Amino acid sequence: MSAMRVDTKVVMLGKESVGKTSLVERYVHHRFLVGPYQNTIGAAFVAKPIQVGEKVITLGIWDTAGSERYEAMSRIYYRGARAAIVCYDLTDSSSFQRARFWVKELQNCEEHCKIYLCGTKNDLVQADRSLRQIDFHDAQDFAEEIGAQHYETSSKTGNNVDELFQKVAEDYNDSAFQCMADEAAVDLGQKKDSYFYTCCHNN
Amino acid sequence: MSQRTERRGIHVDQSELLCKKGCGYYGNAAWQGLCSKCWREEYQRARQKQIQEDWALAEKLQREEEVAYASSQGPQSQSQSQSQSQPQPLAQSTPPHGHASLAPFSKFEEKKTNEKMRKVTTVKKFFSPSTRMAPKKESQEGKTPSPSISRQTSMETDRVSKDFLEFLKNLQRPGREIHKQCRAFIESMANKKDLGADELSECVQDFYQNLSDRLMSHFKGSSESVERVMDQVEKYIMTRLYKSVFCPETTDDEKKDLATQHRIRALHWVTIEMLCVSMDEEIPEVSDNVVKAITDVIEMDSKRVPRDKLACITQCSKHIFTAIKITKNEPASADDFLPALIYIVLKANPPRLQSNIQYITRFCNPSRLMTGEDGYYFTNLCCAVAFIEKLDGQSLNLSTEEFERYMSGQASPRRPTDDGSWPLEVDGSASSSTTTAAVNPVLAQLHHNLELLSSLNIRQDRLAEAAQGLQAELASWEEGVQREVQDILERYPLEIRPPPESAIDTENAESDRLPPPLTPQVFAG
Numbered sequence: 041m042s043a044m045r046v047d048t049k050v051v052m053l054g055k056e057s058v059g060k061t062s063l064v065e066r067y068v069h070h071r072f073l074v075g076p077y078q079n080t081i082g083a084a085f086v087a088k089p090i091q092v093g094e095k096v097i098t099l100g101i102w103d104t105a106g107s108e109r110y111e112a113m114s115r116i117y118y119r120g121a122r123a124a125i126v127c128y129d130l131t132d133s134s135s136f137q138r139a140r141f142w143v144k145e146l147q148n149c150e151e152h153c154k155i156y157l158c159g160t161k162n163d164l165v166q167a168d169r170s171l172r173q174i175d176f177h178d179a180q181d182f183a184e185e186i187g188a189q190h191y192e193t194s195s196k197t198g199n200n201v202d203e204l205f206q207k208v209a210e211d212y213n214d215s216a217f218q219c220m221a222d223e224a225a226v227d228l229g230q231k232k233d234s235y236f237y238t239c240c241h242n243n
Numbered sequence: 244m245s246q247r248t249e250r251r252g253i254h255v256d257q258s259e260l261l262c263k264k265g266c267g268y269y270g271n272a273a274w275q276g277l278c279s280k281c282w283r284e285e286y287q288r289a290r291q292k293q294i295q296e297d298w299a300l301a302e303k304l305q306r307e308e309e310v311a312y313a314s315s316q317g318p319q320s321q322s323q324s325q326s327q328s329q330p331q332p333l334a335q336s337t338p339p340h341g342h343a344s345l346a347p348f349s350k351f352e353e354k355k356t357n358e359k360m361r362k363v364t365t366v367k368k369f370f371s372p373s374t375r376m377a378p379k380k381e382s383q384e385g386k387t388p389s390p391s392i393s394r395q396t397s398m399e400t401d402r403v404s405k406d407f408l409e410f411l412k413n414l415q416r417p418g419r420e421i422h423k424q425c426r427a428f429i430e431s432m433a434n435k436k437d438l439g440a441d442e443l444s445e446c447v448q449d450f451y452q453n454l455s456d457r458l459m460s461h462f463k464g465s466s467e468s469v470e471r472v473m474d475q476v477e478k479y480i481m482t483r484l485y486k487s488v489f490c491p492e493t494t495d496d497e498k499k500d501l502a503t504q505h506r507i508r509a510l511h512w513v514t515i516e517m518l519c520v521s522m523d524e525e526i527p528e529v530s531d532n533v534v535k536a537i538t539d540v541i542e543m544d545s546k547r548v549p550r551d552k553l554a555c556i557t558q559c560s561k562h563i564f565t566a567i568k569i570t571k572n573e574p575a576s577a578d579d580f581l582p583a584l585i586y587i588v589l590k591a592n593p594p595r596l597q598s599n600i601q602y603i604t605r606f607c608n609p610s611r612l613m614t615g616e617d618g619y620y621f622t623n624l625c626c627a628v629a630f631i632e633k634l635d636g637q638s639l640n641l642s643t644e645e646f647e648r649y650m651s652g653q654a655s656p657r658r659p660t661d662d663g664s665w666p667l668e669v670d671g672s673a674s675s676s677t678t679t680a681a682v683n684p685v686l687a688q689l690h691h692n693l694e695l696l697s698s699l700n701i702r703q704d705r706l707a708e709a710a711q712g713l714q715a716e717l718a719s720w721e722e723g724v725q726r727e728v729q730d731i732l733e734r735y736p737l738e739i740r741p742p743p744e745s746a747i748d749t750e751n752a753e754s755d756r757l758p759p760p761l762t763p764q765v766f767a768g
């Protein structure tokens with residue numbers, strides 16, 4: 041049964057219909073036309089190998105259920121994630137508020153998780169500036185404040201999508217290089233205690 | 244009266260009730276006809292024999308391994324090898340929890356502790372060879388059902404052990420080291436039966452961690468090959484530890500299992516439409532996959548190795564994805580998957596769901612659980628369970644009143660409601676009778692109750708019959724006794740012998756002392 045080996049977990053977070061699923065689909069379909077996953081299984085979980093220098097890093101990309109009724113469960117998803125892509129819709133200011141909420145959650149619960157702030161549907165605001173509800177610089181400031189990378193992407197045109205995931209893989213590679221998997225491994229070992237289940241009761 | 248019947252019963256079965264060993268005490272069916280004392284002796288013997296066989300097998304395999312190693316390595320390995328190259332006392336042949344068998348690992352541990360100060364306590368706790376014998380030994384035995392069952396289990400364990408050694412043979416030097424450490428670890432765990440679940444988990448996770456670190460650094464394994472080895476290690480170790488660490492008594496896992504089971508049962512009325520699941524069970528291929536998914540998630544409970552349990556969840560998930568894909572004619576996304584999984588869990592009501600989740604969380608190799616595809620599905624299962632536990636009207640787009648009414652069984656979603664929140668309710672005519680029963684739980688419950696009642700009726704009749712029979716038997720017994728008495732009376736009739744005649748006259752010693760008989764005198768008139 042052993043599926044593809046995965047180096048690290050990247051979780052997609054954000055309000056419903058900000059474009060998380062589209063982002064993953066865009067990225068994966070763009071690069072791997074006949075990967076073993078998307079054809080058989082859909083885009084809920086994708087293992088995506090990425091060339092980083094000499095090495096190949098395989099990201100396990102975890103999409104989360106969009107519907108609000110499952111939002112309370114999201115905590116269970118991001119446990120142990122080394123990276124989270126927190127999405128907001130450039131044309132929807134409420135989605136940015138939601139993104140702030142996710143960032144706070146991550147900072148509280150997963151201190152080792154690197155955050156990538158991602159404004160989606162860039163194509164829409166480029167076609168019509170008046171649609172933009174989140175100023176680039178406001179988001180940039182917020183990103184700096186929380187020590188996150190900031191991207192504006194379009195799943196429709198593919199703009200900045202590859203760059204975003206490439207950066208995630210590179211950052212992982214760097215951090216893995218620094219602490220030699222040892223630290224990462226200790227982390228996993230220590231957090232394991234009734235991991236999933238305890239968290240279900242807390243939220 | 245009652246005394247008589249009792250005596251009759253005992254009279255018939257007397258010999259069978261006694262201990263089969265003939266010690267004179269009464270035996271018990273639960274102890275295979277032995278008395279408690281003989282049973283314990285017998286049982287201990289079987290156990291001892293089994294343990295010896297296990298050891299013998301392990302020893303034999305290790306010897307084979309050593310031979311294979313020697314022939315493959317040749318003398319040049321001497322320079323590199325430390326204590327391992329000599330066939331030293333085997334972990335299995337020395338009594339468990341001996342210092343010697345743990346030595347190589349402890350040494351390596353020292354090094355590790357220096358590296359990671361934070362882990363000092365747990366590592367120490369784990370590796371200091373415990374001298375206190377498990378005081379629970381007696382009760383542990385009491386828990387095991389019977390020697391024959393544990394023998395069966397041990398056969399499976401043996402098979403896993405053989406596979407494991409077969410696998411390790413190809414690894415040569417690291418293989419021997421791995422085997423040794425696994426054996427030592429399992430032995431050390433035998434003394435830790437009374438630890439809490441979290442501590443047990445910590446022990447196992449530490450072991451995985453240390454072993455894979457060691458494989459990485461000392462044997463320069465690639466991460467793929469290390470992962471492959473660790474999978475086998477997990478299989479070997481957890482097959483052996485399963486019984487003592489699955490749903491341990493120190494936790495409330497079992498209570499949670501029951502609570503979840505009841506909760507799911509109480510939610511029987513939840514329909515596929517309420518959960519917005521995109522699976523159309525009218526399509527045969529879809530319902531086929533739904534059935535398979537249900538079977539998979541139920542089957543999880545029968546596996547012993549965490550990774551095998553995970554594989555069941557993954558299988559289940561793939562069937563769900565297929566079902567969605569057929570329904571929607573496009574690949575499923577996370578939005579479709581989670582609701583569908585919730586639906587499957589509700590339909591399956593898998594046995595010991597919480598225990599299984601906890602067991603996987605505690606004892607699965609964390610890298611698999613945290614990052615990979617299996618981990619994704621497992622996480623979704625955890626979400627599904629969390630959702631089911633917290634589920635309320637809002638999460639099904641129902642009003643609180645409606646939800647309460649369904650929960651209390653006062654109303655059924657099948658009945659058209661005022662707000663008509665489920666459009667599919669109307670065309671119920673199309674669905675088959677089985678789906679009607681499934682969707683209309685009140686009716687199903689009714690049928691169920693009726694069935695129960697009628698079976699109760701039958702049983703009552705049977706009871707009355709039996710009572711009558713007993714009465715008749717009693718009556719005939721009484722008759723029988725009377726007849727017997729009669730027979731005996733007839734066979735030995737009461738003869739009242741007349742006393743010897745003229746006894747007074749013949750043997751009357753004192754007759755001479757009597758006055759002479761009166762003689763009649765005639766008076767002339």
Ligand SMILES: Nc1nc2c(ncn2[C@@H]2O[C@H](COP(=O)(O)OP(=O)(O)O)[C@@H](O)[C@H]2O)c(=O)[nH]1
Pocket residue numbers: 054055056057058059060061062063106160161162163164193194195196197
């Ligand atoms: N124009 C445009 N539409 C987008 C983009 N990303 C997502 N969408 C649309 O936004 C809607 C929600 O997207 P989805 O990926 O399902 O959001 P999710 O709920 O976060 O997974 C869909 O109708 C998408 O077509 C984008 O980059 N550009």
Ligand SMILES: [Mg+2]
Pocket residue numbers: 060061062103104105106576577578
């Ligand atoms: Mg989505």
